[in-house]
Amino acid sequence: MEAITTIEDIRDKVASLKKGGKTVAFVPTMGALHEGHFSLFRLAKQHADEVVASIYVNPEQFGPDEDFDEYPRQLEADLKVCAEEGIAAVFAPSDKIMYPSKQYLHIEVDELNMHMDGGSRPGFFEGILLIVNKLFNIIEPDFAVFGQKDIQQFRILQQMVSEFNHNIELVMGSIKRANDGLALSSRNAYLDEEQRKRAPGLYRCLQYVQKQIGNGVTDVHLLLDHQRSELQAKGFKIDYLKLFSFDTMVPVNEVKNSSKYILAGAVYLGDTRLIDNLIVERP
Numbered sequence: 537m538e539a540i541t542t543i544e545d546i547r548d549k550v551a552s553l554k555k556g557g558k559t560v561a562f563v564p565t566m567g568a569l570h571e572g573h574f575s576l577f578r579l580a581k582q583h584a585d586e587v588v589a590s591i592y593v594n595p596e597q598f599g600p601d602e603d604f605d606e607y608p609r610q611l612e613a614d615l616k617v618c619a620e621e622g623i624a625a626v627f628a629p630s631d632k633i634m635y636p637s638k639q640y641l642h643i644e645v646d647e648l649n650m651h652m653d654g655g656s657r658p659g660f661f662e663g664i665l666l667i668v669n670k671l672f673n674i675i676e677p678d679f680a681v682f683g684q685k686d687i688q689q690f691r692i693l694q695q696m697v698s699e700f701n702h703n704i705e706l707v708m709g710s711i712k713r714a715n716d717g718l719a720l721s722s723r724n725a726y727l728d729e730e731q732r733k734r735a736p737g738l739y740r741c742l743q744y745v746q747k748q749i750g751n752g753v754t755d756v757h758l759l760l761d762h763q764r765s766e767l768q769a770k771g772f773k774i775d776y777l778k779l780f781s782f783d784t785m786v787p788v789n790e791v792k793n794s795s796k797y798i799l800a801g802a803v804y805l806g807d808t809r810l811i812d813n814l815i816v817e818r819p
């Protein structure tokens with residue numbers, strides 16, 4: 537399988553896939569594909585006749601001190617698995633194709649990016665909105681599939697689709713985990729053996745808090761404080777560990793009935809940033 541690198545060629549390819557009224561689901565990725573991505577491909581296949589993926593490490597969503605240069609790139613291996621997964625086309629453009637000249641226009645996010653990853657990574661979601669908006673306009677899929685792993689991304693993209701009237705249905709795929717519970721991530725490759733062993737501690741902590749909420753705890757302030765200390769004692773550096781409202785992405789301390797929340801954490805092991813989350817719903 538060969539990557540399609542120009543906008544003209546991917547448009548032609550998608551047009552040919554859509555012939556006869558066939559539907560297309562799109563799965564954008566940054567490559568270094570793993571079982572998490574594959575699960576999205578399979579979910580995409582359940583929704584549409586054909587699946588198109590993209591592999592592009594988007595410079596606009598990396599801060600100056602982040603890992604853009606080190607981010608794992610393995611296009612040949614990724615294309616091979618895409619072929620095995622029955623992906624109809626892979627769009628893997630260069631920076632010159634996606635950003636041919638100075639980008640004068642950007643999309644700003646209000647409030648939904650004030651906390652969680654948006655709070656810790658200034659410009660991150662603006663970069664994501666820019667690239668996903670471009671990709672949506674290029675591919676024009678019927679469905680687009682994103683992972684719960686990046687739940688704030690999903691929530692903000694929901695808003696983009698609604699406010700900018702993209703005629704695309706968003707689908708969320710659940711988080712694929714290693715046997716010990718660690719959420720799969722291309723960045724897990726940065727972990728050394730000892731860090732990899734400790735890494736599932738974040739998920740265990742989220743599970744514990746979720747269980748306490750299930751048992752009837754409504755005031756999570758002390759519970760989360762305590763869990764942050766536990767994680768710190770285990771050598772994690774905490775970026776955040778909080779309960780957020782799903783709708784507004786704002787941290788909350790009290791769980792109410794008939795509401796949807798995200799219990800989310802971002803931690804560092806050495807220089808590696810790990811994120812994970814669980815959806816918490818009180819009937």
Ligand code: AMP
Pocket residue numbers: 564565566567571572573575576681682683684685686709710711712713719720721722
């Ligand atoms: P990335 O290549 O990291 O930009 O991720 C591409 C897509 O895969 C995003 O929609 C992610 O949310 C999703 N994804 C990443 N890790 C996982 C995982 N462990 N399980 C399910 N989806 C994932």
